[in-house]
Amino acid sequence: MLGLMQDYQLTVQTILDHAALNHGEREMVTRSIEGPIRRYNYRDLRTRALRVAKALQKEGVVLGDRVATMAWNTDRHVETWYGVMGLGAICHTINPRLFVEQLVYIINHAEDKILFVDLTFVPLIEAIATKLPTIQKYIILTSDSYMPQTTLPNAVAYETWLAGTDADFEWARFDENTAAGLCYTSGTTGNPKGVLYSHRSNVLHSLMCSQNDVIGAKSVDNVLPIVPMFHANAWAITFAIPANGASMIMPGAGMDGKSIYELLDSEKVNVSAAVPTVWLGLLQYLTENDLKLPYLDRVLIGGAAVPRMMIESFENTYDVEVIHGWGMTEMSPIGTTGKLKYATEHLQGEDRIKLKLRQGRPPYLVEMKIVDDEGTELPRDGETSGHLLVRGPAISSGYYKHDENILDEDGWFNTGDIANIDELGYMQITDRDKDVIKSGGEWISSIEIENTAVGCEGVAEAAVIGVAHPKWTERPLLIIVRKPGAEVSAEEVLAYLEGKIAKWWMPEAIEFVDEIPHTATGKIQKMELRKKFGGYQFKEG
Ligand code: ADP
Numbered sequence: 001m002l003g004l005m006q007d008y009q010l011t012v013q014t015i016l017d018h019a020a021l022n023h024g025e026r027e028m029v030t031r032s033i034e035g036p037i038r039r040y041n042y043r044d045l046r047t048r049a050l051r052v053a054k055a056l057q058k059e060g061v062v063l064g065d066r067v068a069t070m071a072w073n074t075d076r077h078v079e080t081w082y083g084v085m086g087l088g089a090i091c092h093t094i095n096p097r098l099f100v101e102q103l104v105y106i107i108n109h110a111e112d113k114i115l116f117v118d119l120t121f122v123p124l125i126e127a128i129a130t131k132l133p134t135i136q137k138y139i140i141l142t143s144d145s146y147m148p149q150t151t152l153p154n155a156v157a158y159e160t161w162l163a164g165t166d167a168d169f170e171w172a173r174f175d176e177n178t179a180a181g182l183c184y185t186s187g188t189t190g191n192p193k194g195v196l197y198s199h200r201s202n203v204l205h206s207l208m209c210s211q212n213d214v215i216g217a218k219s220v221d222n223v224l225p226i227v228p229m230f231h232a233n234a235w236a237i238t239f240a241i242p243a244n245g246a247s248m249i250m251p252g253a254g255m256d257g258k259s260i261y262e263l264l265d266s267e268k269v270n271v272s273a274a275v276p277t278v279w280l281g282l283l284q285y286l287t288e289n290d291l292k293l294p295y296l297d298r299v300l301i302g303g304a305a306v307p308r309m310m311i312e313s314f315e316n317t318y319d320v321e322v323i324h325g326w327g328m329t330e331m332s333p334i335g336t337t338g339k340l341k342y343a344t345e346h347l348q349g350e351d352r353i354k355l356k357l358r359q360g361r362p363p364y365l366v367e368m369k370i371v372d373d374e375g376t377e378l379p380r381d382g383e384t385s386g387h388l389l390v391r392g393p394a395i396s397s398g399y400y401k402h403d404e405n406i407l408d409e410d411g412w413f414n415t416g417d418i419a420n421i422d423e424l425g426y427m428q429i430t431d432r433d434k435d436v437i438k439s440g441g442e443w444i445s446s447i448e449i450e451n452t453a454v455g456c457e458g459v460a461e462a463a464v465i466g467v468a469h470p471k472w473t474e475r476p477l478l479i480i481v482r483k484p485g486a487e488v489s490a491e492e493v494l495a496y497l498e499g500k501i502a503k504w505w506m507p508e509a510i511e512f513v514d515e516i517p518h519t520a521t522g523k524i525q526k527m528e529l530r531k532k533f534g535g536y537q538f539k540e541g
Contacts, residue, residue, distance in 0.1 A: 009176040010203035013086040015243045017171075020046035023219055023245030029267055030075040031252040031259065033119050034146050037266075038075060042242060045079060047167040052083025054169040055162060059137060061113060063088035063174060066182060068112035068135075070094040070121045073229055073250040076141045076158060078238055080116045081229065085180045085199070088172040092182040093230040096121050097520035098192065104131045106184045106192050109401065116141055116158070119148065120253055126151050176200040182400060183232060185329045186520040194400030195329045197233070204365060205332040205394035206239035213339040214363045215271065215300060215323075219245035222267055222295075226251050226260065226274035227303070231521055232333035235273055235300065235325070246271070257285025264296055273300035273325075275522050276310060283313050293318045300325050300337070302359075304523060305429065305447045309455045311356050326359035326429060328415060332394040335368070335415075336360035336427055343424050357451070361425040367391040370421055375408070382422030385430050385443055388415045418443070435526045437466030437474050444476055444505050446526075449497070453478060456496040458488030463516050463524045464507065467536045477536060478507035479529060481516055508538045 019026070024043040032038050061067060067084045069091060071077040084091040092110045094103065103124075107115070111134045117125050118141050125138065129152055138152040143159035180199045184192035209215045215237065217223055223246045225237035233239070241248045249267045251260065260282050263269060279301060286293070299314060302325030314320040327333035338360030340347065347355055362368050370378045370386035378386040389412040396413065398406055407413055418431045430445035431437070437444040446464035453462035461481040466474035482488055490510040497506060511533070517525040 009174075009199070011085075011171070011174070011176055011178075011199040012180055012202050012206075012239060013082065013171040015203070015206065015239055016042075016046045016049060016082050016086070019242035019245060023242070026219070026245055027247040028075050028078065028250070029247065030250040031254050031263060032074065033072065033252050034142065040075065042245075045075065045082075045242075048075075048079040048162070049082035049086060050167040050169045050171075051162050051165045052079050053087040053171065054167070055165040056083060056087055056089065056114070057169075058165065059114060061087060061089050063172065064179065065089045066092050066110045066112045067114045067116070068092040068094055068107060068110065069116045069230070070096050070125065071116060071118040071141055071229070072120070072253045073225055073234060073238075074118070074141070074252050075250060077116075077118075077229055078248070078250070080141075081181075081238065086171040088174045088178055090179045090182050090196070093233075095184070095186065095228075095230045095520045096124060098184075098186065099520075100124075100128060102184075102186075102192055102520075104128050106194070107132050108134065109191075110182055110194065113137075114139060118142075118253075119146065122148055122150055122152070129153065174199075176203070181233065183230070183329055186523075193402060195232075195396050196400045197332060197394075201332060201394040202233070202236075202239055205233075205236050205334070206243050208363050208365045208394065209236040209240040209334055210244055211363050213341065214334060214337050215240055215273070217241055217244045217246040217271060221246035221271050222249060222269045223247065224249040224251065224260075224263055224267070224269040224272040226255065226272060226278050231303070232327070232329040235302070235327070235333060237273060255281070257281040257283075261285055261291060264293060268295040270295055270297040271299075272296065273302075275303035276301055276306055277304075277522055279310055279314075283310070286318070293320055296320045298323055302326055303521060305359070305451055306357070307451045307454045308353060308357060311353055315356075322356055324356055324358070324360055326427070330396040330413065330415075331366070331390060331392075334363070335366055335390060336362050338426065341424070344426075355426060358422070358426045358428040359419070360427065362390075362427075365392050365394065368421070368427065369412070370419055380421040380423055380425070382426075382428075383420055385418050385420045385445075387433060388417045388419040388427070388429070389413065390415055432526075435465070437464070437476050439466070439469070439472045439474050439476070439504065441473075442504075446476065449476060449478065449501055449505060449507065452497055452500045453480065453493060456488065456493050458483050458486030459493065460484075460486075461516050461524075463526065463529055465526055465529050465533060467508070467533060467538065469508065469538060475508035475538060476505065477533060477538075478510045479516065479533070480510060480512050481514065482512060509536075
């Protein structure tokens with residue numbers, strides 16, 4: 001027997017309708033690409049998104065068409081995102097940090113019809129426009145007065161384009177399983193793969209992130225999503241924040257410590273989210289200028305492991321709670337958050353830091369387990385590491401235009417991460433499966449060594465790779481970028497690591513380099529490092 005409840009479709013436009021009607025006065029604030037701060041409210045946001053949808057319909061965009069954006073986090077980007085999705089078209093958020101060949105590949109693979117592009121990226125698109133036959137129109141996210149001279153065919157300023165259309169429009173009606181968003185993974189091996197979110201998965205994921213132990217935004221909060229909308233849905237914030245009636249403050253192109261500090265301060269931001277690199281910039285700016293963070297209450301940090309010094313600095317010096325998060329594009333992206341819970345709330349000092357260094361526990365609607373190479377589930381003892389598998393309604397079941405089956409017979413997706421899970425459900429990533437270091441039959445966590453090493457005075461960035469060793473199969477090589485002007489030596493780093501990591505994890509050697517290569521989502525490209533240090537010989541010792 002089926003239940004007798006309404007057949008209410010979970011589509012993302014319901015989020016905007018709710019926000020405009022019940023939190024219409026809450027603000028959307030943007031540091032514009034042109035410079036000045038712009039502000040309006042959720043009522044205006046909805047009206048402008050409706051105009052975008054109507055204008056796109058006039059352009060001939062229909063259900064299922066792909067419409068791309070290459071843009072920073074701004075009000076205009078959010079209008080476009082809801083406008084596209086509310087029409088039943090698919091918003092393809094492009095990561096401008098991808099290599100040029102990858103950009104050409106994904107735009108053609110997605111067969112994008114229209115491209116909304118920020119002023120910043122016009123030169124980048126101009127350089128490849130002849131290779132983008134599917135794009136019929138380029139809409140530059142600015143007004144006429146800032147419109148640049150451009151070689152882009154059929155280019156128009158966003159405000160001019162929008163001016164011709166009113167908001168007398170109703171959202172399209174379609175099934176909640178309709179595709180809403182498309183985001184390509186950065187593709188460290190092979191071509192990028194398209195993750196295709198549905199309306200239903202986005203709505204459920206935004207409710208998931210609304211759980212108190214995840215982002216848990218309230219209508220009184222002012223939230224600054226620094227993580228870009230092109231980086232896995234800005235970790236759901238552009239959905240979850242209006243859904244909860246919190247104000248949204250958008251950083252535009254200003255990701256440096258000074259710009260972020262200014263917004264945190266002037267907009268009294270109490271919740272924010274970004275990758276560790278961004279926070280390093282902020283913390284450095286605060287120290288250099290002797291500033292405090294009186295309004296900031298909590299920060300969500302993920303995308304890469306959070307270094308110990310970052311947790312200590314935020315929590316001890318600035319009284320800001322760190323929520324360590326882990327996820328991936330395929331998971332919409334949130335998989336875990338590291339909030340304390342009933343059984344861990346009492347932890348203090350070193351025990352508390354140790355728990356916060358773990359990537360956290362899943363919210364309701366994410367299931368996870370670890371398995372060995374044969375697929376047998378491993379114990380949750382906080383030590384045994386295995387392949388991390390996940391399952392849930394906001395996790396990919398396949399890639400766009402790819403036939404391969406990515407789930408096992410019970411519906412689990414292999415994340416490609418190696419992790420352990422403790423008795424209380426807190427998970428810790430120890431490596432990517434491609435990056436594991438196997439020494440004398442045991443696994444060494446490169447992430448933990450890297451994280452400890454960046455706490456050493458003078459170390460800006462650290463990466464650990466496994467290098468062949470005649471006796472131990474592999475041993476860790478630590479590669480370090482020094483802070484500008486610093487002269488820290490290999491002996492000093494080793495002395496610092498002593499006692500902080502297991503003895504047999506101690507790097508066999510340390511090399512200093514000027515730069516470590518990164519992917520488009522800011523991750524260390526270990527493959528490149530392995531190529532560079534391919535024939536590395538450890539000194540006899
Ligand atoms: P995102 O960068 O948004 O997390 P990606 O899909 O680009 O999404 O990358 C996902 C991968 O990033 C994960 O599989 C994991 O290897 C790594 N990752 C994400 N968050 C963390 C974290 N907190 N600690 C360690 N690794 C992380």
